[in-house]
Amino acid sequence: MTIWFMTTNQGKVDEAREHFSKFGIPVRQFEFEASEPQSKDLEIVALSKIEQALPHLPNEKDMLLVEDAGLFVSALNDFPGVYSSYVLETLGTHGILKLMEHLHSEDPIRDGNLRKAEFRAVAVLYKDGQTIVAEGVCPGRIAHKPTEGEGFGFDPIFIPSDLDELGNALPVGEIGVKSTHGTPFGGISLEEKQLFSHRRRALSSLLEHFDILG
Numbered sequence: 001m002t003i004w005f006m007t008t009n010q011g012k013v014d015e016a017r018e019h020f021s022k023f024g025i026p027v028r029q030f031e032f033e034a035s036e037p038q039s040k041d042l043e044i045v046a047l048s049k050i051e052q053a054l055p056h057l058p059n060e061k062d063m064l065l066v067e068d069a070g071l072f073v074s075a076l077n078d079f080p081g082v083y084s085s086y087v088l089e090t091l092g093t094h095g096i097l098k099l100m101e102h103l104h105s106e107d108p109i110r111d112g113n114l115r116k117a118e119f120r121a122v123a124v125l126y127k128d129g130q131t132i133v134a135e136g137v138c139p140g141r142i143a144h145k146p147t148e149g150e151g152f153g154f155d156p157i158f159i160p161s162d163l164d165e166l167g168n169a170l171p172v173g174e175i176g177v178k179s180t181h182g183t184p185f186g187g188i189s190l191e192e193k194q195l196f197s198h199r200r201r202a203l204s205s206l207l208e209h210f211d212i213l214g
């Protein structure tokens with residue numbers, strides 16, 4: 001049983017592998033150029049990609065996974081959202097920081113609220129003629145400067161909110177049992193990112209909905 005993950009992004013493949021390997025499910029990258037519809041809805045984009053790729057699946061019995069994510073910044077009216085890939089290629093993380101330069105406060109709680117953002121992911125899994133959709137959200141804030149290290153995309157500038165003992169995200173300023181202590185995703189390991197990650201949440205929720213382990 002293989003999951004074909006249709007994506008051009010190696011970082012996303014690594015994270016999906018890290019997650020599904022815990023369940024003994026191999027993940028392989030599916031190279032297919034799908035056109036993305038212009039939509040403000042991540043789910044519409046993901047479902048359209050599944051539809052385009054299905055006829056090209058190597059084996060009918062295999063599963064096909066598409067997962068579309070975006071960074072939604074509150075002070076920028078949820079920009080870049082579904083345009084995240086394009087914005088990363090054009091403005092880059094420095095461009096996002098520039099757009100937010102005026103948003104700062106000496107008070108850490110106010111600062112966190114001014115710079116509030118979240119990652120959202122929609123994962124769609126196709127198996128045996130059925131399609132399951134699941135979502136994952138990771139609330140947090142945008143750092144004042146990028147961090148060096150691991151990660152991809154917006155990881156250098158996104159700081160996830162702390163988590164309580166159940167793994168739920170806490171409001172800005174509250175200290176949780178799981179915390180990156182103000183370090184962005186780009187400065188922590190892939191394993192630690194999984195605790196907070198929108199992608200991991202969407203993929204976990206997929207597995208709950210879809211009894212592929214049975």
Ligand code: ITT
Pocket residue numbers: 006007008009012067068069070071084085086088119152153154155185199
């Ligand atoms: P595919 O559509 O081919 O899967 P993509 O890189 O375009 O690859 P998404 O549409 O899901 O992936 O992501 C939109 C952008 O958001 C893209 O530039 C990603 O690098 C970035 N992104 C997504 N998830 C991220 C994460 O966990 N950390 C940092 N950046 C992320």
